[in-house]
Amino acid sequence: MRFLATAAAALLLASCSSPESGDPDAPKVAPILTSEDAKDDQTFADPEKARVTHIDLDLALDFDEQMVSGSAMLDIIAAADVDTVVLDNDGYTVESVTDGEGKPLDYEVGEVVEGKGAPLSITMGEAREITIAYSAKDAAALQWLTPEQTAGGEHPYLLSQGQATLNRTWIPTQDSPGIRQTWSARITAPEELTVVMSGLSGDEAETLDDGRRAFNFTMDKPVAPYLIAIAAGDIVFQELGPRSGVWSEPSMIEAAAAELSDVEAMIDAAEALYGEYRWGRYDMIVLPPAFPYGGMENPVMTFLTPTFIAGDKSNNGLIAHELAHSWSGNLVTNANWSDSWLNEGVTSYFENRIVEEIYGKKRADQEAALAFANIEETLADVGADAPGTALHQPANTDPVGSAIIYDKGAYFLRTVESIVGRERFDAWLQQWFDNHAFQPATSAMLLADMEENLVKDEAEAEKLMLREWIYEPGLPSNVAKPDPAAFAEVDAAAKAFSDDRTLDESEWAKWTSAERQRFLANIPKEMMEAELAGLDEALRLSDSTNNEVLFLWLELAMDNQYERAVPTVDAFLSKVGRRKFVAPLFETLMNEGAWGQTIAKRIYAKTRPSYHSVTQGTVDGLVLG
Template sequence: MSLRIFGAAALAGALAACTGTASDAASSPAPSGSPAADASAPAVAPVLLTPEARDVHSYAVPSVARVTHVALDLSADFDAHVLRGTATLDIKAADDANQIVLDTRDLRIASVTDGRGRTLPWKVGESHPAHGAPLTVGLDGTDRIKITYATAPDAPALQWLSPKQTAGGKYPYLFSQGEAILNRSWIPTQDSPGIRQTWDASITVPKSLTAVMSAEMLTPEGRPASGDRHTFRFRMDKPVAPYLIALAIGNLEFKALGPRTGVWTEPGMLKKAAWEFADLPKFVDAAEDLYGPYRWGRYDVLVLPPSFPYGGMENPRLTFATPTVIAGDRSLVSLVAHELAHSWSGNLVTNATWDDFWLNEGFTTYFENRIMEKLYGKRRAAMEADLGWSGLQEAIKDAGGPSSPDTQLHLNLTADRDPDAGMGEIAYEKGATFLRTIEKAVGRERFDEYLRGYFDRHAFQPQTTAGFLKDIRAHLFKDDPDLAKRIGLEQWVYEPGIPDNAVHVKSDAFPAMDMAAKEYAEGGLVASVPDDVSTQERVRFLNRLPRDLSRERLAALDERFDFSHAGNSEIRFAWLMLALGNRYPPAAESAEQFLTSQGRRKFVAPLFEVMMNEGDWGQSLARRIYAKARPGYHSVTSGTVDEIVGWNGA
């Protein structure tokens, strides 16, 4: 347990000391140049002290003592699967605060000293399965502490890959995934999205490998360290939520896609990745045209090995992306639009707690679709929005129906619930639908103007649902409060289900797909099924087929379209959901290949779930495949699937 011995005087002083306000005021191996620090980025970002901004998933007490800067000096040990070194933290505290509480998870703390090397008292409290353990450090008047430590070999934020788990097959690989509260397993800091911190890092790795991070790279070639090792240095001069500190180490190469964009990946994947993301400069330009300047300098993409658990992660300056989006036809690049949009919604303005995860993802999903419309037209954007609507209906069913509290935008996650519980389609698609509903009510031009102002007013700050509602009333509905009432702002965010005024964007391409699915299910010829259609239309067709097709009907589709070997991950996933649910024998081999070649939770978890629902046939198949696939999954994915299949380590 944390040793919280702060008095009333300390709390009162901290309110003044810790809150603060935001000021208004090419093909080289590694791009390092970036514009000067944005004038609107405060040296110390504010924290919110309102009741709804209290983060129950962090041990930190930022109202008394908070971290403002993290300096990492770490060495990667690929044999022991350990990062070891130091984290030096700058502290802002009330005058009479005598300790600070940090978040840790399974860290091996060796010592804690102040800025002059004096030993400080410290204690690690009782550990929680999801939250880890509090590290309480006595300050003794210092505003800087240095923690010497090592990570655990199984730190959940870190995935150490053997050479055979990479595309090249020759060198090992390491990547981190910090959202929501996993970064405390490799960085001892206050791991709460509402406590934004600047940071820098020195990362020492074997000379055969390159380190990249979600920050400006200061040493593109690395500096000699000792023997066969070299050190890479990084700097993030803008305060970010700590879950956005990200690291990857591997045999990496870079290709510029424009003066401020490019792609990193393993050498064998570089050509394909660069082709797939060739429009990256256009994405940035389109986003800026919509909602104002990109404030992070560079925007690059790192294509990770297949075990990465998400489609993408919006780490500042360097999006981490799954290779499953490399379809060879740029049909899945909306993922990049999504992660880029996070540079405004999420990275620039961040949910203060995980109860308001929708402020990150709902805004971003809406923004993503606007980028896609600007670049690829209304028809493409409408198809993707309509697929999102269908996904929302399924998510509501999975949550227990429209009366389930988990269908609210603002959640009430208790301390014993992992914040990952709120990271589903509800936050993404209900949030985006809410914003589209506002847009329809006020007009796109007015809504765009409001959003540009919103991002400016709250840049580099945390936000809550209550804060957003206050802002939108003050700036968008100031002269028409009755319109805000008719939209039902509170109902949208604080009540379950989907209000009746929800805007459903309908694609004019999908009725033909729905009819084709209906006709085929009723015995139509496979030759009549449309062939030359987009990925989105093909996914719609597969999703609209009844879940109880005969083996003969499935075989005819598979023979014509070769769905079992589809290289497009979205089409392959939609097919396997249908085929496995019908116990279609050829789907077993396809599922095994798909599930052992990538670890994206969006695909993996539902497929194991559908197999587990298919009696002995599906359950034995699921457990056999999972035993083979699990060693290659990140903890984010395996933690979910363990529960689905009842994994006991056997």
């Protein structure tokens, strides 16, 4: 039964059937959406005519040249009268294209579009299997680290980051989240290095005659192309549970495993909430600090920043978030990036539910309250009517930061839950994952599904304000605000410090990471040098091993031109490449006139080569103009 009119009623779902093999929940050919709101303007592909369904990579890693080279064999599905397939190309060099019998095929690389790359048009005729011989040097998705940039200091390292459209710099395919593909890979690397990918590994690595080893991987479930990921280096593995484990450099493995010891319990909690974990294994790799994000939800191999390791599991909300992506984002994926909140907002809600199950309601409420503060701060900065504050963000919408697609998205679902009740809401969300598994989705589809399978009558529909949440800017009036008691003690301490600079140091020692972050966020932004020195000495902020807390302290210190903290900022920016920390610190410095700009430019000249292209792209605009 449907209570609200919606454009989703006109959705056309285009799908192709093929014999199933293996997991019955994972069709070899995933459906695509052909409605206007599902089309992706960030790809050159025309999947309604011809689309990639499988990629088979055979690549060699060359650390000296910082290049991958080899071939990609693509399975294509197309109408009988279609003789051309269009792929995305953002810098890789095509050497040849052949059909399944090895016969050459004509191809053309079109005009480059800034930020998008160029179309690679291949005249395939009746062929539906093609092989592209190619190489990719200096690909933006790939970061090649020298031995000096690793913890061990002896061997080089490679890591990738494909989201949102970077994988087209090293993989010839249709790089759009709505064109899901299965894949396999054979990767060769120097024998002293180990390769991992976001697929299940095959047999033990094969030692070759040329001082290299070959590694094999398979992803038999159709995934969005941005989820194909690779890492290679001097890494070791430690098991965490029957279906989970962690990779890292040897010097970090014990700390990483200790921090991640709750992962198996997290998987159990997630399954109890919203159904079966469908990917087989849940492994992680803790990467060198150059990795630009907190985490990346690559299937069966989550990529993690080492900055989450605090020694007390206080930052494990990040782990809950990346695990939750195994349902929202990986299982059901936004069809294009205008609806990225379907990945991140739903996941942020799910994350908080896992945290509640594992670490308790108080911690979950506190982390939710921090998220709500992020929303309020963003709306205060950009205005509640800014188009970028709507969840659905059409092309050319100016982004306003993660507080919208992550935190507002989560609060949308928290609000719905508060109105319909947790039991009904959980049943609805599980059926959403089940009924759209391994498929792309849009905001219109989710709205229609809520109206069909959750809303009970017109009165409840009006109370929920679903359309306003998804398509309108700002926060709807029905938002379920966080519990004001979540930080009552901390807020009182912050007020006392603001009023007369008094602080009970013993209380700080008892606080959680979330409480410490709340305190630092709520104390005055303008402070004298002596006050900053006293705060640092009392709380030992510059020595904090929790990077979330350390970052907030350094941001406050630089905002007040606190000279004594500059060496700590220098050291922090020299060892951390996570954009969440790096970009705001450089922005703060650049806003401090000649004093800060001199420091920023000096540090960035030294640290820029160590950052991933994702981080460089943001900081270049801040520091280099």
